[in-house]
Amino acid sequence: MTPDRAAPVFHVGYPKAGSTTLNGLNRCPPFLDGMSDPYRLAFQGLYDYLFQTAPIAYEKAKAAECLASMQHLMQLHGDAGKALFLSCERATSVFYSFPCQKTKALRIRDLLPSARILIVVRNQLELFKSLYRDEPFDPRGLEVGRSVDANAWVDLDRGRRGLSFLHSLKYDAVIDLYVTLFGRENVFVCLFEGLFAEDPGQVAALAQFLGVGEDFILARLTSRTVNRGRSRLYGLASACKRGMLPRVRIPDRTRAVIATALNAFPRRRVELSRDRLELFAELFGPSNSRLQREHGLDVLSWGYPGAEHGA
Helix, strand or coil, X not given: CCCCCCCCEEECCCCCCCHHHHHXXXXXXXXXXXXXXXXXXXXXXXXXXXXXXXXXXXXHHHHHHHHHHHHHHHHHHHHHCCECEEECHHHCCCCCCCCCHHHHHHHHHHHCCCCEEEEEECCHHHHHHHHHHHXXXXXXXXXXXXXXXXXXXXXXXXXXXXXXXXXXXXXXXHHHHHHHHHCHHHEEEEEHHHHHCCCHHHHHHHHHHHCCCHHHHHHHHXXXXXXXXXXXXXXXXXXXXXXXXXXXXXCHHHHHHHHHHHCCCCECCCCCCHHHHHHHHHHHHHHHHHHHHHHCCCXXXXXXXXXXXXX
């Protein structure tokens, strides 16, 4: 079976895995304009419903409201003859979001039962380093936590109650979940590294899945905004702000100017001890081996942790 090209696409992205670039697809033909008022209203409702941190119990009214908005958006999508592309990295994130991935996947299915699912994965070690540069704080409470070094971050995350960030990066489990809910033919998985290196095979496969030309994908990748992460100086400034002025609110525009200036400095170096690197190989090896063996993803060439043990 092949995916229905008229069905909406939902990118259940990972933070630091191309989500900013892929989210920009909804601003480009042939996809429905993501800047239009109906789209923004429907997506905000979807965002609130899928990713709020509150339990599900009181949500019936919110679910009905969100479903009505989504049905209206689907009608616009059909009338305009354009594809619908939705993207949100919080579908797989355990931070700033309802932490149960199964709950969020079921909500997506309830709202968009015919959706095609796009999943982009990234080398877990590199993804961790990128996230840590931005959030070098105790992962048990990123918004209020103290600054910690990278090794301590890993240890604290593993001690979190519920689904930890590192365990959420066992990609095979996430892929299995969406395949079960939407069907194998409606789930496409690609590697961040291959896609953004403009690997011809990855680009061609993604273009076919989305029902667009390869030139369209290449143009989006070429014009992408590169998120290089936050600098070491930015991290120090954030830690000082939390420790000394926790209740002072800086206006958004001022904060953006300060962030731009601070991020012009070199990025923080992130180094893990040998035993933490071995932990990554042990934790992710079986999952990454399945990506190589069952999904044909060349994780071995891109140095995914532990992939060599299943080669």
